[in-house]
Amino acid sequence: MSRDCLFCRIAEGSERADIVYSDPDVIVIRDIHPRAPVHLLVIPRQHLGSADEVEDPSVWSSVMNAAVRVARDMGLCAGGYRLVVNCGAGAGQTVSHLHVHLLAGRIFQWPPG
Numbered sequence: 001m002s003r004d005c006l007f008c009r010i011a012e013g014s015e016r017a018d019i020v021y022s023d024p025d026v027i028v029i030r031d032i033h034p035r036a037p038v039h040l041l042v043i044p045r046q047h048l049g050s051a052d053e054v055e056d057p058s059v060w061s062s063v064m065n066a067a068v069r070v071a072r073d074m075g076l077c078a079g080g081y082r083l084v085v086n087c088g089a090g091a092g093q094t095v096s097h098l099h100v101h102l103l104a105g106r107i108f109q110w111p112p113g
């Protein structure tokens with residue numbers, strides 16, 4: 001937990017967010033600036049600055065299992081959804097706490113811009 005970290009404060013409940021799923025390891029919130037009709041952030045409770053800092057592979061299983069579970073529960077599978085991890089400023093990462101974007105509800109271009 002880092003007091004300086006927005007997603008740590010959301011995970012511990014000291015900062016408001018629209019939480020759609022929560023378990024002992026992961027929270028899922030609605031992105032405050034959605035880039036698709038459905039835009040969620042899948043966030044491990046443990047503070048890790050980016051994908052580059054993950055050493056315990058169980059972090060990925062917790063995060064990805066939560067992402068797919070939420071996608072199924074929200075009925076997103078038939079229309080398709082995209083999972084995105086921006087790692088580092090050059091890839092567009094703006095919040096330095098690991099998170100997976102879950103985007104759905106429109107057609108997505110490939111490759112991403």
Ligand code: AMP
Nearest residue numbers: 017029030031032033086092093094095
């Ligand atoms: P990234 O740019 O990959 O680091 O993604 C960070 C995401 O966090 C962006 O899509 C932001 O819109 C989103 N975001 C920033 N602040 C908040 C907040 N307070 N609640 C929900 N989402 C946020």
Ligand code: ZN
Nearest residue numbers: 005008047097
């Ligand atoms: Zn954090």
